[in-house]
Amino acid sequence: MVVHAARAVVDGRETPVTVTVRDGEIVAVDTSGLAPTGPDVVHLADDEVLLPGLVDSHVHVNEPGRTEWEGFASATRAAAAGGVTTLIDMPLNSIPPTTTVAGLQAKRAVAVDQAYVDVGFWGGAVPGNIDDLLPLHDEGVFGFKCFLIDSGVPEFPPLAPDELRDDLRRTALIGALMIVHAERADEIDAAPHVPGPHYSDFVASRPDLSEVNAIRLVIDTMRETGACAHILHLSSAEALPLIREAKAEGLPLTVETCPHYLTFTAELIRDGSTAHKCCPPIRSDANRSRLWQALADGTIDCVVSDHSPSTADLKTDDFATAWGGIASVQLALPAVWTGARERGLGLPDVVRWMAEGPARQTGLDETKGRIAVGASADLVAFAPEAEVTVTVGDLLHKNPVSAYDGVTLRGVVRRTWLHGHPVDLDAEPRGRLLTRPLGGLS
Structure with a gap:
């Protein structure tokens, strides 16, 4: 297969490209601008840009x-x-969680014949499973997720500070990455908790200080143990100075944020709209602006969806009891592109945050997240100027609940290729199960 695009994101810039694919791998990348001819050439439309598949x-x-x-x-x-x-599945909220090799095998068994994209797995770090970390690592998980606060499900309890220290010593020893849900319970327990439909009450119950102090604990423990760590779903811009200092010190810390923190603001969330509930919460417009600045200057490494769906009945109109999670894997690209475009940022920035950054974090950057010789032929035809108003019933995740319902976004995915094959959602799935590349962290 040969794909030609007048616009593509290659090596951090926009350029014309002709991509040649053989056996699912990119074997040639020509940026001369010359358009090839022939029956096997796929020409993107004039309004489409060729992107690498997102991770x-x-x-x-x-x-x-x-x-x-x-x-x-x-x-x-x-x-x-x-x-x-490419997606990497979190070790909860499945039953069993991916905290043992048996739990991982259960996940793989149900995923293997259903995956329309490539799928890998995180392991979980919970109290009492420190001796499961090495077997899970040997089985190819991409690292380990832990909570520092109640996860919301009883089978995945949080780590206490001393347990975090012990587990980080272990992950440092085996060369594994720890990814952390960074909120602390003490600050949340001390905050006011007013049940009901008002989003302002919910935000007040999850203060910035909880994130800041949790991230400080992670950084201090990294320094003590020599471990690598990644901060999940950064919400509070108040933690950015700590993160910048840690990176300047040379600590192996990476950070992600999510499309909902870059799209929505606390001031505009309607009472009872628990489709917008997530933890940590969506914060103010000023906070959102600081997150965008941190993305632009490289303080934040990547943007990922934190797709965390539930059945509609769990999204009651009471923020205190509703399930916290936003379903967004199908909308992450247009949501981020809409905000980036408004701020004068380009598609190469979006690719850096949503393809290259997560691929590097997971050790998949040799084969994923870029248009380059030797990479997997995972490609996307994206129409950046097309508009779509989201209708939740048209989305393909299982339950018709999304914070983006009724929102108009810029950018439409027209076609997706996996290993050089167009993804046909009505055909048999072609996705593969992935394991961590050998050699641990790079």
Whole structure:
């Protein structure tokens, strides 16, 4: 197969490109601008840009065990429709969680014949499973997720500070990455908790200080143990000075944020709109502006969806009791592009945040997240100027709940290729199960 595009994102810039694919791999990349001819050439439309397939390293598939919330077939179909060709599944909210090799095997068994995109798995770090970390690492998980606060599900409890220290010593020893849900319970317990439909009350119950102090704990423990760590779904811009200092010191710390923190603001969330509930919460417009600045200057390394769906009945109109999570894997690219475009940022920036950054974090950057010789032929035809008004019933994830319902976004994914094959959502899935590349962290 040969794909030609008058516009493409290659090596951090926009350029014309002709990509030649053989056996699912990119074997030639020509940026001369000359358009090839022939029956096997796919020409993108004039309004389309060729992008590498996105890597979403933060997706909750929930199968097995809570498959009524989400499953591999529905999640990966939504991912492909959104230009995501690789996703890494979180170790909760499935039952069993991915905290043992048996739990990982259960996940793989149900995913193997259902995946429309490539799928890898995070392991979980919970109290009492420190001796499971090495076996899981040897089985190819991409690292380990832990919470520093109640996760919301009883089978995945949080680590205490001393347990975090012990686990980081272990992950440092085996060369594994720890990814951390960074909120602390003490600050949240001390905050006012007013149940009901008012979003302002919910935000007040999850103060910035909880994130700041949790991230400080992670950084201090990294310094003590020599471990690598990644901060999940950064919400509070108040933590940015700490992160900048840690990076300047040379600590191996990376950070992500999510499309909902870059799209929505606390001031505009309607009472009772618990489709917008997530933890940590969506904060102010001023906070959002600082997150965008931190993305632009490289303080924040990547943007991933944190696709965390549930059944509609769990999204009650009371922010205190509603399930916290935003379903967005299909919409992450247009949501981020809409905000980036408004701020004068370009598609190469979006590719850096949503393809290259997550690929590097997971050690997949040799084959994923870029248009280059030797990379997997995972490609996306994206129409950046097309507009779409989201209708939740048209989205492909399992339950018709999304914070983006009724929102007009810029950018439409027209076609997605996986290993050089167009993804056909009505055909048999072609996705593969991935394991961590050998050699640990680069």
